Amino acid sequence: MLDYLACRGCPYETAFEIMEYVRVGKASAKRHTPPDTCFLPQHWDALQACGAEDWFLESCQKIEYLFPRGHGAAMADCLARLVWYAIHAPKESEAVFKKAAEQNGF
Structure with a gap:
């Protein structure tokens, strides 16, 4: 979302604000009675100025929560390490996993 807006010429700070607003579900159409009030006026002006397409605006209104991209990358990195150790050691x-499971009550 941030990349899409930045590629269309939206200033980075504004694109980031819009992305965070949508990511946490504030632009969700379920939260607004008339769906055309999903965005703040300054966000709407920025989206119109950068030429965001209708499909993008409709998609933003359907999002209720998006997992942050950085957290997803960190989890993928952690999973890759776990798999490496499971294969090579x-x-x-297995001993570490059993100990962790016992400590966490699994």
Whole structure:
């Protein structure tokens, strides 16, 4: 979303504000009685100025929550490490997993 707006010429700060507003669900059409009031006036002006397409605006109104991209990347990195250890050191990783499961009550 941020990349889409930035590529269309929207200033980075404004694109970031719009992205965060949509990401946490504030632009969701379910929260607004008339769906055309989903965006703040300054966001709407910025979206019109950068030429955002109708499909993009409709998609933004359907989003109720988006997982932050940075957290998703960190989780993927963590998973890759876990898989590496499970393949290259299976006995040690199994012992660590069992200990962690016991400590967390699993």
